Amino acid sequence: xxxxTQYAILGILSIASGSGYDIKKYCDTVISNIxxxxxGHIYPVLNAMLxxxxxxxxxxxxxxxxxxxxxxDKGKEVFLNWLVEPTQYKPVRSEFMLKFLFSSNLPKxxxxxxxxxxxKRHELKLEEFxxxxxxxxxxxxxxxxxxxxxxxxxxxxxxxxxEAVIMWCDEVIHTFESLTS
Amino acid sequence: xxxxTQYAILGILSIASGSGYDIKKYCDTVISNIxxxxxGHIYPVLNAMLxxxxxxxxxxxxxxxxxxxxxxDKGKEVFLNWLVEPTQYKPVRSEFMLKFLFSSNLPKxxxxxxxxxxxKRHELKLEEFxxxxxxxxxxxxxxxxxxxxxxxxxxxxxxxxxEAVIMWCDEVIHTFESLTS
DNA sequence: CCTATCATGTAATCCGTTACATGATTCA
DNA sequence: TGAATCATGTAACGGATTACATGATAGG
Numbered sequence: 129x130x131x132x133t134q135y136a137i138l139g140i141l142s143i144a145s146g147s148g149y150d151i152k153k154y155c156d157t158v159i160s161n162i163x164x165x166x167x168g169h170i171y172p173v174l175n176a177m178l179x180x181x182x183x184x185x186x187x188x189x190x191x192x193x194x195x196x197x198x199x200x201d202k203g204k205e206v207f208l209n210w211l212v213e214p215t216q217y218k219p220v221r222s223e224f225m226l227k228f229l230f231s232s233n234l235p236k237x238x239x240x241x242x243x244x245x246x247x248k249r250h251e252l253k254l255e256e257f258x259x260x261x262x263x264x265x266x267x268x269x270x271x272x273x274x275x276x277x278x279x280x281x282x283x284x285x286x287x288x289x290x291e292a293v294i295m296w297c298d299e300v301i302h303t304f305e306s307l308t309s
Numbered sequence: 310x311x312x313x314t315q316y317a318i319l320g321i322l323s324i325a326s327g328s329g330y331d332i333k334k335y336c337d338t339v340i341s342n343i344x345x346x347x348x349g350h351i352y353p354v355l356n357a358m359l360x361x362x363x364x365x366x367x368x369x370x371x372x373x374x375x376x377x378x379x380x381x382d383k384g385k386e387v388f389l390n391w392l393v394e395p396t397q398y399k400p401v402r403s404e405f406m407l408k409f410l411f412s413s414n415l416p417k418x419x420x421x422x423x424x425x426x427x428x429k430r431h432e433l434k435l436e437e438f439x440x441x442x443x444x445x446x447x448x449x450x451x452x453x454x455x456x457x458x459x460x461x462x463x464x465x466x467x468x469x470x471x472e473a474v475i476m477w478c479d480e481v482i483h484t485f486e487s488l489t490s
Numbered sequence: 491c492c493t494a495t496c497a498t499g500t501a502a503t504c505c506g507t508t509a510c511a512t513g514a515t516t517c518a
Numbered sequence: 519t520g521a522a523t524c525a526t527g528t529a530a531c532g533g534a535t536t537a538c539a540t541g542a543t544a545g546g
Binding site for chain 1: 405
């Protein structure tokens with residue numbers, strides 16, 4: 129299966145050096161719609177990557193205890209190799225859809241409620257994407273002009289996906305409502 | 310995180326009794342767009358569920374070595390409890406989008422090719438969904454009239470999602486093409 | 491002063507994947 | 519006869535999550 133976390137870390141460090149904490153923050157804010165990481169995974173992987181020479185330590189900030197990692201040439205090579213390799217797609221597992229599929233014995237009103245919640249959830253996501261759009265437009269430092277297009281596109285991806293889900297919810301809610309009436 | 314496989318199994322067995330092999334087949338055909346399972350997981354889980362009394366064995370078919378499992382009352386209860394529980398959403402991890410995000414140093418033509426492949430991939434998926442629609446319309450035995458709407462809806466979900474991805478590809482390809490020219 | 495955020499780590503657990511192993515039956 | 523499908527399992531591995539543990543600093 130191969131540890132994907134190291135590639136995420138290499139990618140993030142290839143944009144800017146930083147600490148494990150920074151990496152986590154980047155995941156939680158900028159790319160939360162496409163990727164996530166946990167501290168419990170980041171730190172051990174970071175140390176393993178250090179041992180393998182994929183990254184190295186810049187002069188750590190003594191005041192804040194912060195460790196600054198930077199990508200090495202070897203790291204860049206490994207990263208590039210992964211980048212041009214064809215993507216491995218893992219099969220889908222949507223717990224929401226699994227539940228929905230087997231809901232035929234539940235009261236229709238309950239299902240409609242669940243669908244409305246799901247819809248709202250994605251409407252909130254949409255809002256967040258707008259906020260993120262604002263965020264990346266303000267934070268000049270991160271957004272080199274050639275990188276802006278990529279970040280913008282991942283955001284568009286989130287927006288279009290969410291809109292599709294909302295459309296689906298509307299459709300199905302409508303179907304169920306015409307059934308009960 | 311809790312083993313989701315058992316719920317998938319309970320759901321599938323609640324529609325019709327069957328073997329591990331049947332369960333796998335159901336995943337690979339009917340619900341492949343929302344769920345998947347491996348044999349290496351199904352069989353051990355099946356035995357654990359048997360021990361816990363969530364399922365039991367019908368008279369096995371000696372001729373084919375096939376073991377028939379059926380959901381028990383306890384299994385139904387456990388299943389229902391899960392069904393009405395709020396869904397736990399796991400954070401996204403899209404390797405494709407991660408790669409795309411960090412592709413700014415790759416040649417634009419290469420990226421466009423990757424996007425076209427991704428698009429084609431989802432166009433093929435769309436086709437498959439149509440085929441599945443046909444399949445569920447023909448296989449009367451599985452599709453009780455009240456279940457048809459749920460199966461149809463999961464298919465619609467796949468269709469709308471794929472279309473959204475295809476739209477996204479078109480958008481981004483267009484952006485990149487106007488950049489290079 | 492106290493809460494939130496910054497900051498780094500370890501340990502336990504486990505779910506799921508992959509590889510390995512076996513053998514019957516069906517159909518071309 | 520040989521390939522594809524039916525059919526059931528075990529073992530190893532590992533990636534990721536969760537819980538646990540600690541402590542500094544900044545701001546209200």
